[in-house]
Each structure stands twice: as structure tokens, then as C-alpha cells.
Amino acid sequence: MIRMEHLDIVLPGFCVRDVNLDVADGEFFALIGPTGSGKSLVLESVAGLVPQARGRITVAGRDVTALPPERRGVGIVYQDNALFPHLSVMENITYGLRYHRLAGDEAARRVEWLVDVLGLSRIRERGVCNLSGGEQQRVSLARALAVNPPVLLLDEPLSALDPNFREEIRALLKTLHAELGTTFFMVTHDFAEALFLAERVGVLRDGALEQVGPVRDVFCRPRTPFVAEFVGMKNVFEAHFAPGEAVFHGLRCPLPHPVADGCGHVALRPEDLVLSRDGGIPDHYVRYEGNVRTVCDLGFVYEVAVRCGSADFRALMDRRSLMESDIRSGDAVSVGFSAGAVHAF
Structure with a gap:
């Protein structure tokens, strides 16, 4: 038309x-x-x-x-x-x-x-x-x-x-x-x-x-870092791809689909991240340890920034989940996510 x-x-x-x-x-x-x-x-x-x-x-x-x-x-x-x-x-x-x-x-x-x-x-x-x-x-x-x-x-x-x-x-x-x-x-x-x-x-x-x-x-499935961030994938990292995994900021992450070896990016939506103070991350999840840097009130949800190694992750939590977990700035927390939530490009 x-x-x-x-x-x-x-x-x-x-x-x-x-x-x-x-x-x-x-x-x-x-x-x-x-x-x-x-x-x-x-x-x-x-x-x-x-x-x-x-x-x-x-x-x-x-x-x-x-x-x-x-x-x-x-x-x-x-x-x-x-x-x-x-x-x-x-x-x-x-x-x-x-x-x-x-x-x-x-x-x-x-x-x-x-x-x-x-x-x-x-x-x-x-x-x-x-x-x-x-x-x-x-x-x-x-x-x-x-x-x-x-x-x-x-x-x-x-x-x-x-x-x-x-x-x-x-x-x-x-x-x-x-x-x-x-x-x-x-x-x-x-x-x-x-x-x-x-x-x-x-x-x-x-x-x-x-x-x-x-x-x-x-x-x-955004194709560029700009598109990924524009559609809300706030966790975008430059990565090196090896068989079956991506390496970024010193962290290793399994990939849900084969990707050609070389350099590229991995991205995660903030709502796909799970945070826990007591290690309560499902066994089949990818898991990193880190520290909370900031907790930002966005109105209906909170954005929690967590530093794992040299990578800064951003997760979204609703008010009830944040209050129940009692996560605060400076806390040591686990960050987890399903490998299927990882987008590599």
C-alpha cells in the first residue's frame, strides 16, 4: 500500500x-x-x-x-x-x-x-x-x-x-x-x-x-545494541562468543542457541532477572554474585542496579517483592536468569 x-x-x-x-x-x-x-x-x-x-x-x-x-x-x-x-x-x-x-x-x-x-x-x-x-x-x-x-x-x-x-x-x-x-x-x-x-x-x-x-x-530479537536498549533490554553487554557460551566482563553465560564464534553482544530484559539475598535462585538458572548499587523508585516498579564483577545489571521488581526481599543499597545479592532469556547478536 x-x-x-x-x-x-x-x-x-x-x-x-x-x-x-x-x-x-x-x-x-x-x-x-x-x-x-x-x-x-x-x-x-x-x-x-x-x-x-x-x-x-x-x-x-x-x-x-x-x-x-x-x-x-x-x-x-x-x-x-x-x-x-x-x-x-x-x-x-x-x-x-x-x-x-x-x-x-x-x-x-x-x-x-x-x-x-x-x-x-x-x-x-x-x-x-x-x-x-x-x-x-x-x-x-x-x-x-x-x-x-x-x-x-x-x-x-x-x-x-x-x-x-x-x-x-x-x-x-x-x-x-x-x-x-x-x-x-x-x-x-x-x-x-x-x-x-x-x-x-x-x-x-x-x-x-x-x-x-x-x-x-x-x-x-533486536539486531543492534541501540534497538535492544530502545525496546527495553537495559542489560546489553559486549561479549565474546565461544562454543555454547558467551563471555562478558569476566562472566560466563550459556547460550540458548548456537552463535558463530567471535565478538558480538548479549542482552537481557530487566524483568527477566531474579534477585535474592539468601541464594534462592532456581538451580537451572544462570547465577552471579554481586552487590546492590542503587534502588530507584520508578512509580509502579523499582529498578535495582547490581554490580557483578565489572558488569552492571539492572532488574525490575514490584513494590511487594522488594519489600518482602528487603533488598537495599549495599546488600550482597545473587542475580539469576534463565539461559533462554539471553539474546545474543
């Missing part, structure tokens, strides 16, 4: 370099990466709002590289909604219909369905300036989808919302995608959003794609 070939975008002090990407018809695809990585530039290039220095973009098999935004057949939703403040909810939703060739009955049915499924019936005649953030985002979604675009572009659609509204809109996006079968292309810096919504993801770093694949594959 969307194809980008050798896409370059050049701005003063920054460029997107040689992006090649295919998004399938009806797919929910997320382009993820840290703030400033170029995600929104790629999305706006697809929309025709940012010119590319090189490359080709096709939408639904049609070359749109040189077409203006209104002729590309895409809808777009921004994080700040970009609604027309002088128009009512319904006037915003139906605004784009004057520029698209939809039969009157078909357009009316589609608008009414969107108003119903997005819960906008009771506020349809209100001005948009007095709506909550979640209501404004629902109006923005209805406006973008009213013209029946083959592609919906979503630019950080949840980042400006408070947690309650974020959950609400996230669920609505899931429902809309399932009901409509429209191709969704979202950019976000939040991997949790992509994990919940997307089927595949691309990871962008400093304007270049680092990895593209099914979301669970990228989550569990």
Missing part, C-alpha cells in the same frame, strides 16, 4: 537517509524511534508536506512523489489535533468531503457510523475549543476517516493526552483498524504503543532505519 524507495530528506543540520520501506495493504505499521530521529519527517513526506531530496513514494500502487497533499489519498492525524477552531464538531468532520468524490448517501452513512463508534453524538453541534483532549482527538480521527482514505497517517496521536484519554484513544484506534481495514501508518517514540497497536515496526535512528520486522520479533 505504501512504498518508499531510497527516500532522502535533507534539512539544515539533519537528514533522513536512504529509507526503503513497504507497508502492506490493511496493515497497522508503526515507525518508532527517539525524539529527533526523523519519524515525523518520513510521515510528512508520505503526506506530501515535506519534499524529499531523492527517492520515490507510491500509495496504493500510484506514484505520488510529485503530487500535492490533497491528491495523495491519505488522511493525517496530528498529536495536537489541528482542528478548525471556528467550526463545530460536525463541520470539522465533514470539512474534507467537499474535496473528495464520495456519493452523498455513502458519505452520510460513513460520517454517522464514525460519529457513533467514536462516541461523538452528544457533542456533534458543539464548538471544538471547549472539548477535552480525548474528545478533540476523536473528532480529528473522524475528520481524517470521513473521506475514506486508503491510508491513515498518525503522528504521535497519543503523546499529548493524559493517561486515561490515552488508553481510550488507543483502544479506539485498535477498533477502527479492525473495522475499516484501512492501512494505518503511525509514528511514535513509545514502544509500548507500538507493541499494543502495530503488526510490524521500523526502528529509526538519526534518520536511518536500524531494523524492520514483526513487532514481537523486534521486541524479543
Whole structure:
């Protein structure tokens, strides 16, 4: 449905370099990466709002590289909604219909369905300036989808919302995608959003794609240290691979799968680590001895940093587990994990 070939975008002090990407018809695809990585530039290039220095973009098999935004057949939703403040909810939703060739009955049915499924019936005649953030985002979604675009572009659609509204809109996006079968292309810096919504993801770093694949594959099998850390594998170590094991920071670790001898990295998710003050680590686990360096309150969980040899491990513990184990800074502890949790690359 969307194809980008050798896409370059050049701005003063920054460029997107040689992006090649295919998004399938009806797919929910997320382009993820840290703030400033170029995600929104790629999305706006697809929309025709940012010119590319090189490359080709096709939408639904049609070359749109040189077409203006209104002729590309895409809808777009921004994080700040970009609604027309002088128009009512319904006037915003139906605004784009004057520029698209939809039969009157078909357009009316589609608008009414969107108003119903997005819960906008009771506020349809209100001005948009007095709506909550979640209501404004629902109006923005209805406006973008009213013209029946083959592609919906979503630019950080949840980042400006408070947690309650974020959950609400996230669920609505899931429902809309399932009901409509429209191709969704979202950019976000939040991997949790992509994990919940997307089927595949691309990871962008400093304007270049680092990895593209099914979301669970990228989550569990990152290909680079940057991707590993971005998706939450906070324990990433340079390692030397020998038959059946990895050696890092003087520690030896069995590998769950054969890896070619040489140098690379091993990574572990912090939630896969078990800490114990009394040696209570399962016998079949890999086990190291160390000392707690810090215990950091992250809100719902605690991050515990443990030094084993010259390696610094980070583990996550919920409040109850931390209180029951009574682990504190300076304590001698055992660090354990299943060999199957080790990712080597």
C-alpha cells in the first residue's frame, strides 16, 4: 500500500537517509524511534508536506512523489489535533468531503457510523475549543476517516493526552483498524504503543532505519545494541562468543542457541532477572554474585542496579517483592536468569 524507495530528506543540520520501506495493504505499521530521529519527517513526506531530496513514494500502487497533499489519498492525524477552531464538531468532520468524490448517501452513512463508534453524538453541534483532549482527538480521527482514505497517517496521536484519554484513544484506534481495514501508518517514540497497536515496526535512528520486522520479533530479537536498549533490554553487554557460551566482563553465560564464534553482544530484559539475598535462585538458572548499587523508585516498579564483577545489571521488581526481599543499597545479592532469556547478536 505504501512504498518508499531510497527516500532522502535533507534539512539544515539533519537528514533522513536512504529509507526503503513497504507497508502492506490493511496493515497497522508503526515507525518508532527517539525524539529527533526523523519519524515525523518520513510521515510528512508520505503526506506530501515535506519534499524529499531523492527517492520515490507510491500509495496504493500510484506514484505520488510529485503530487500535492490533497491528491495523495491519505488522511493525517496530528498529536495536537489541528482542528478548525471556528467550526463545530460536525463541520470539522465533514470539512474534507467537499474535496473528495464520495456519493452523498455513502458519505452520510460513513460520517454517522464514525460519529457513533467514536462516541461523538452528544457533542456533534458543539464548538471544538471547549472539548477535552480525548474528545478533540476523536473528532480529528473522524475528520481524517470521513473521506475514506486508503491510508491513515498518525503522528504521535497519543503523546499529548493524559493517561486515561490515552488508553481510550488507543483502544479506539485498535477498533477502527479492525473495522475499516484501512492501512494505518503511525509514528511514535513509545514502544509500548507500538507493541499494543502495530503488526510490524521500523526502528529509526538519526534518520536511518536500524531494523524492520514483526513487532514481537523486534521486541524479543533486536539486531543492534541501540534497538535492544530502545525496546527495553537495559542489560546489553559486549561479549565474546565461544562454543555454547558467551563471555562478558569476566562472566560466563550459556547460550540458548548456537552463535558463530567471535565478538558480538548479549542482552537481557530487566524483568527477566531474579534477585535474592539468601541464594534462592532456581538451580537451572544462570547465577552471579554481586552487590546492590542503587534502588530507584520508578512509580509502579523499582529498578535495582547490581554490580557483578565489572558488569552492571539492572532488574525490575514490584513494590511487594522488594519489600518482602528487603533488598537495599549495599546488600550482597545473587542475580539469576534463565539461559533462554539471553539474546545474543
